[in-house]
Amino acid sequence: MNEKIQKVHKKIEMELSKIKQDIIDTSLDLHNKPETAMEEHYAHSILTKWLKNEGFSITTPVADLNTAFVAKKGSGKPVIAFLLEYDALPQIGHACGHNLIATGGLAASTALGRALDNGEFEGTVLAIGTPGEEGAGGKIIELEAGVFDGVDACLMFHPNDQITIPWRHLTANAHLSIKYFGKSAHTASHGEEGKNALSALIQFFVATDMLRQHIPETSRLNGIITKGGDAPNIIPEYAEAEFLVRALTQEKVKEMVKKVEACAEGAALSTGTKVRIEQNSPVYAEMKNNKMMANRMAGYLEQTGEVVTAPVIKGGAGSSDIGNVSLKIPTIHPYLKITPNAVAGHSIEFREAAKSPEAHQAMLNMAEALAKTGADLLLDSEYFKSVQKEFAESGPDYPA
Numbered sequence: 077m078n079e080k081i082q083k084v085h086k087k088i089e090m091e092l093s094k095i096k097q098d099i100i101d102t103s104l105d106l107h108n109k110p111e112t113a114m115e116e117h118y119a120h121s122i123l124t125k126w127l128k129n130e131g132f133s134i135t136t137p138v139a140d141l142n143t144a145f146v147a148k149k150g151s152g153k154p155v156i157a158f159l160l161e162y163d164a165l166p167q168i169g170h171a172c173g174h175n176l177i178a179t180g181g182l183a184a185s186t187a188l189g190r191a192l193d194n195g196e197f198e199g200t201v202l203a204i205g206t207p208g209e210e211g212a213g214g215k216i217i218e219l220e221a222g223v224f225d226g227v228d229a230c231l232m233f234h235p236n237d238q239i240t241i242p243w244r245h246l247t248a249n250a251h252l253s254i255k256y257f258g259k260s261a262h263t264a265s266h267g268e269e270g271k272n273a274l275s276a277l278i279q280f281f282v283a284t285d286m287l288r289q290h291i292p293e294t295s296r297l298n299g300i301i302t303k304g305g306d307a308p309n310i311i312p313e314y315a316e317a318e319f320l321v322r323a324l325t326q327e328k329v330k331e332m333v334k335k336v337e338a339c340a341e342g343a344a345l346s347t348g349t350k351v352r353i354e355q356n357s358p359v360y361a362e363m364k365n366n367k368m369m370a371n372r373m374a375g376y377l378e379q380t381g382e383v384v385t386a387p388v389i390k391g392g393a394g395s396s397d398i399g400n401v402s403l404k405i406p407t408i409h410p411y412l413k414i415t416p417n418a419v420a421g422h423s424i425e426f427r428e429a430a431k432s433p434e435a436h437q438a439m440l441n442m443a444e445a446l447a448k449t450g451a452d453l454l455l456d457s458e459y460f461k462s463v464q465k466e467f468a469e470s471g472p473d474y475p476a
């Protein structure tokens with residue numbers, strides 16, 4: 077590694093140590109005020125304020141999303157983007173730890189941005205605010221609106237329990253609403269005049285339970301009933317479910333959605349109700365991890381004392397809208413251990429882990445690794461080219 081890069085790495089370490097406490101305080105602040113997908117107004121305001129103070133120019137809203145933003149520092153190529161997620165889950169708060177994603181990205185862009193201030197090297201650092209990861213597909217909306225046009229590499233991470241891995245596969249995912257329309261009537265005196273929308277919905281769930289026998293073991297069908305009637309003495313005229321259809325590829329998701337639709341239509345037919353099926357967000361795509369970037373990040377992360385293990389690529393996995401970005405732009409989305417305990421994502425225990433001192437130290441270490449990887453992309457044109465070459469020649473990651 078040449079002297080110039082080493083100097084920039086030192087600068088990144090120094091700047092991160094200066095902002096460490098403010099970054100932790102910001103993470104705790106976000107954790108205390110959880111906001112659900114596309115409602116992240118508080119997070120949007122404090123993150124953009126911080127970046128503005130750092131000399132980033134802020135564009136917001138972007139892609140017609142009020143809580144999305146692009147913060148930019150520097151000019152010209154390459155263009156390196158750190159992606160910030162900051163939505164929480166309904167009812168249980170930051171049980172996916174996106175407060176750490178936001179502040180890790182904030183720390184990395186701040187440190188690399190300050191290194192850029194010296195004017196010793198060229199390039200652009202972006203911090204892109206990507207709202208609504210939990211179901212609303214914010215990144216896909218931004219991607220389609222051109223927010224990522226001209227970006228050469230995207231860097232972010234996700235909190236994890238027990239192990240840190242440089243990359244992992246993701247499943248493609250369709251988010252559906254299933255709506256049944258029936259006819260209300262008194263359940264005791266006028267039952268024969270009613271058409272029961274809840275009966276249709278229950279049949280739909282039973283049919284999809286049976287469909288599970290015939291799907292690959294890496295696919296997933298999961299749903300909840302969001303509306304099932306108003307009173308036990310009224311035949312429900314309306315019932316509604318939200319439903320997720322996951323498979324290894326977008327193509328397989330589309331095939332499975334057709335089968336799920338057939339389950340929904342069959343239930344409507346047998347109950348005399350009508351069904352409407354809506355897609356709530358664009359389909360989340362599978363993940364293409366850039367190994368040149370993931371391995372470089374992993375090396376820097378190990379230097380901070382974090383233990384990085386080889387990814388276990390098997391079975392089902394969650395989904396994220398970063399998948400869609402990764403198919404268009406070289407991207408990394410490593411998983412960072414924030415607790416040594418076996419803790420399920422989207423649980424109360426994970427929410428508590430996401431505000432722990434261990435989580436914050438790991439997040440700061442990750443910010444350092446991401447910022448240094450970003451610096452290498454800006455300073456080392458051979459490395460930058462090798463990342464682009466891998467992207468051109470490789471495909472998404474699937475379990476064996």
Ligand SMILES: [Zn+2]
Nearest residue numbers: 172210421422
């Ligand atoms: Zn989540």
Ligand SMILES: [Zn+2]
Nearest residue numbers: 172173174234
């Ligand atoms: Zn998440």
